[in-house]
Amino acid sequence: MLYYLFQYLDRAFDFPGAGVFQYISFRAALALISSLIISLIFGKRIIEFIRKKQIGETIRELGLDGQTKKAGTPTMGGLIIIAAIIIPTLLFAKVLNVYIVLMIISTIWLGGIGFLDDYIKVFKKNKEGLQGKFKIIGQVGIGLIVGCVFYFHPDVVIKERIAPAKNDLLNITSNKTDEKFNTPMYADKAVKNLKTTIPFLKNNELDYSKFISWACNDCAKYGWIIFIPMVILIVTAVSNGANITDGIDGLAAGTSAIIGVVLGILAYVSGNTIFADYLNIMYIPNSGELVVFMAAFIGACVGFLWYNSFPAQVFMGDTGSLAIGGIIAVYAIAIRKELLIPILCGVFLVENVSVILQVYYFKYQKKKRGLEYAQTHRLFKMAPLHHHYQKVGFHESKIVMRFFIIGIMLAVLTFVTLKLR
Numbered sequence: 112m113l114y115y116l117f118q119y120l121d122r123a124f125d126f127p128g129a130g131v132f133q134y135i136s137f138r139a140a141l142a143l144i145s146s147l148i149i150s151l152i153f154g155k156r157i158i159e160f161i162r163k164k165q166i167g168e169t170i171r172e173l174g175l176d177g178q179t180k181k182a183g184t185p186t187m188g189g190l191i192i193i194a195a196i197i198i199p200t201l202l203f204a205k206v207l208n209v210y211i212v213l214m215i216i217s218t219i220w221l222g223g224i225g226f227l228d229d230y231i232k233v234f235k236k237n238k239e240g241l242q243g244k245f246k247i248i249g250q251v252g253i254g255l256i257v258g259c260v261f262y263f264h265p266d267v268v269i270k271e272r273i274a275p276a277k278n279d280l281l282n283i284t285s286n287k288t289d290e291k292f293n294t295p296m297y298a299d300k301a302v303k304n305l306k307t308t309i310p311f312l313k314n315n316e317l318d319y320s321k322f323i324s325w326a327c328n329d330c331a332k333y334g335w336i337i338f339i340p341m342v343i344l345i346v347t348a349v350s351n352g353a354n355i356t357d358g359i360d361g362l363a364a365g366t367s368a369i370i371g372v373v374l375g376i377l378a379y380v381s382g383n384t385i386f387a388d389y390l391n392i393m394y395i396p397n398s399g400e401l402v403v404f405m406a407a408f409i410g411a412c413v414g415f416l417w418y419n420s421f422p423a424q425v426f427m428g429d430t431g432s433l434a435i436g437g438i439i440a441v442y443a444i445a446i447r448k449e450l451l452i453p454i455l456c457g458v459f460l461v462e463n464v465s466v467i468l469q470v471y472y473f474k475y476q477k478k479k480r481g482l483e484y485a486q487t488h489r490l491f492k493m494a495p496l497h498h499h500y501q502k503v504g505f506h507e508s509k510i511v512m513r514f515f516i517i518g519i520m521l522a523v524l525t526f527v528t529l530k531l532r
Contacts, residue, residue, distance in 0.1 A: 113202050114138065135379070135399050139406035142199040146407040149195040150414020154188075158418060158425045161185040184423060187229045188415065189431020192364075193222045195411035196404070196438075204403040209266045210445050214404050214438065217253055221350055221437035224249040225429035240429070250350055250437070254343030257441050261342065262335045268301035269447075270394045272387075297384060301396055305334045307447040308392055310454065310528035315391065317450065345449050346440045352459030353436025355466060355495050359507040360423040361416055362497060362514055366458050367435045368412035369518040373455055373525055374442050375405035381446045390529050398446055408438060421508045451528065457521040458514055462495040469494035 114132050121129035131137050162185050196218055204211045228241035261267050305319035319341065320334030357363035380386035382399025412435070418424040427435075439456065443449045453460055469491050476485035492502035500510045 112206060114205055135382075135402050138203040139375075139402045142203045142403050143406040143410040145199040145202065146195040146410025147414045149198060150191055150411055151417055153194065154191040154414060154418055154425075157191050157194075158185050158188065161187060161425070181423070184426055186233065186426040186428040187226065187430050188419065188425035189222060189225060189229075189427040189429070189434060191418075191425070192411045192415050192427060192431045193218060193434055195414055196407045199407040199410070200404050203407075205400050208397055208400045209260070209264055210398060210401050211404055213257060213260055213445070214401070214441060217257065217346075217437050217441045218434055220249070220253045220256075222430055222434035225354075225431065225433035228429040228433075246433075247347065250347040250433075251343050253437065253441075254346035255339065257346060257444065258335070258339035258342035261444065262305070262338055265303070266397065268303050268396060269306065270297040270301045270396060272297055272394065297394055305338050306393060307450055308529075309450050311531060315529075316393065341449075342444055345444060345452065346437055348463065349440035349443075349452060349456060349459060350433050350436035352456060352463045353439070354429060354432040356459055356462045356497070357427060357432040358495060359497050359501070359511060360421040361419050362511045363432055363435065364412045364415045364419050364427065365511065365515050366518045367439065368409050368416070369515065369522055370439055370455055371405055371409040371412060373522045374439065374446070374448070375402050375409065376526075377448055378402050378405060378442070378446045381448075392529060393447055395446060401442065401445060405442065408435075421511070451525050454521055454528065455525040458518050462497065465491060465496040465499070466494045 117126070117129040117132040120126035121132075197215060200206075200211065200215060206212070206215075224241070224246060228246065231237050232240040306316045307319070309315055309317040318334075319338040320331040322337045323333055324331040353363055353367065356366060377392075378398055378401040380390055381392060381395045382397065382402075384394050387394040415427065415431070419427065436459070440449070440452070443452055443455075469489065472490040473485050476488060480488075491499040493499050497507075497510050497514070501507060
């Protein structure tokens with residue numbers, strides 16, 4: 112909103128300094144700072160309010176060291192994260208941008224599902240919370256909305272590159288400044304298509320419509336049959352992955368902040384013709400505005416860590432974990448980097464897979480050797496994976512720090528895939 116205000120002041124009154132709001136980097140910095148302030152200052156008040164209302168976490172007896180001490184810790188702290196994302200975004204982003212609108216809707220939608228789950232657990236005293244089928248319905252619903260908007264909305268487009276820049280961006284040998292010589296050429300008109308970035312391959316673009324175009328000459332226009340289910344799958348998987356990862360103090364928030372930094376950089380370069388050309392990735396008009404949203408997201412996660420790091424003063428609950436997972440998924444799809452998610456979100460992926468393997472291995476052993484054998488010969492001592500390491504004897508602070516290190520390594524690897532072809 113402030114963007115439009117200062118744009119008006121600059122245009123109508125030549126207001127000193129108003130023009131600086133045109134720069135994404137400036138507004139992203141303000142969004143980051145504002146998000147941190149909201150998380151740190153207002154977060155403390157929200158925690159005190161939650162504590163007074165006796166909204167505490169009910170801890171199951173899992174046989175984990177120190178787990179019972181966490182009983183009664185305030186939960187629903189995801190409200191802090193959501194507020195710290197939405198408020199700076201509304202203040203500093205171009206709120207009429209289709210990508211920003213969709214990110215706000217996704218945040219509130221998935222945060223609402225998580226809030227309902229937490230409400231049932233805390234106030235209705237039902238440890239199971241919202242039934243899984245209703246969670247899935249909610250996740251599929253927002254995935255369907257996201258997929259339809261990205262496919263049908265006229266502003267969701269890319270510009271095809273006609274010719275790359277003749278000089279390397281970081282190794283220009285000529286002393287002369289020749290715009291035609293050093294600037295990549297893009298088509299005048301943006302186009303709609305279903306292309307996305309695929310890692311490790313030289314021609315690093317995959318078109319979803321090609322999966323169906325072979326059926327008939329005109330079948331490419333039905334590419335949404337592949338694209339929309341893919342979007343639903345990604346949104347559901349990543350939001351559940353973040354939800355499962357949120358099991359020990361600081362793990363989900365810190366890992367998400369690392370992922371957020373990578374996605375923010377990728378959004379910035381995708382919205383810049385020079386960087387997009389150098390990295391040989393798609394130029395997506397108007398996607399740079401997503402940097403402002405991601406700056407708020409990073410600030411919210413880091414600010415929440417102030418209270419969520421060990422020993423946690425508040426838990427984010429499903430209100431926060433479902434929201435941050437959905438944000439990461441929708442954001443990656445928006446900048447057409449969703450196929451990088453298995454690498455970038457490797458921690459989420461491993462946590463998800465550990466639960467799946469544990470369940471199916473248990474069922475297999477139960478069927479083959481009986482219940483007693485299956486109970487004493489599990490694949491992991493406990494799932495998800497972070498609880499396995501707790502059972503082994505690692506302190507949760509050490510587990511979290513090592514997962515952070517792995518997350519940083521995966522972030523670097525994600526960048527490397529853009530040039531490693």
